[in-house]
Amino acid sequence: MLGRLNHVAIAVPDLAAAIAVYRDTLGAKVSAPQALPEHGVTVVFVDVGNTKIELLEPLGEGSTIAGFVAKNPAGAMHHVCYEVDNIIAARDRLVAAGARVLGDGKPKTGAHGKPVLFLHPKDFLGTLVELEQV
Numbered sequence: 001m002l003g004r005l006n007h008v009a010i011a012v013p014d015l016a017a018a019i020a021v022y023r024d025t026l027g028a029k030v031s032a033p034q035a036l037p038e039h040g041v042t043v044v045f046v047d048v049g050n051t052k053i054e055l056l057e058p059l060g061e062g063s064t065i066a067g068f069v070a071k072n073p074a075g076a077m078h079h080v081c082y083e084v085d086n087i088i089a090a091r092d093r094l095v096a097a098g099a100r101v102l103g104d105g106k107p108k109t110g111a112h113g114k115p116v117l118f119l120h121p122k123d124f125l126g127t128l129v130e131l132e133q134v
């Protein structure tokens, strides 16, 4: 069921400053910022060859990551994203195994224009897991 690691996400309070760290200090290729109001975040992706790093900044009132960033003002790892072939089949299998899907349990469109779901960190070793159908 589980496919490749699509990205590791780091939530930050200041996206421009985070971009500067990856682009200027680390010399990485960083995408243009993309606002995702449905997810309450603005994101960029850093291409590191074998996978990507997603940098997330809170967007709008009541952003889902606002509390996380308030608790981690220096930024912190937020989630890992794995690829799946069929997100509905994957969800149904995980729910049948007792895992909790965040939100209403229906896939939303993610940053790559593909369906995504988030799984409760308490069910996955303390790590928020995103599934993306590829």
Ligand code: CO
Binding pocket: 007, 009, 054, 079, 081, 130
């Ligand atoms: Co993500």
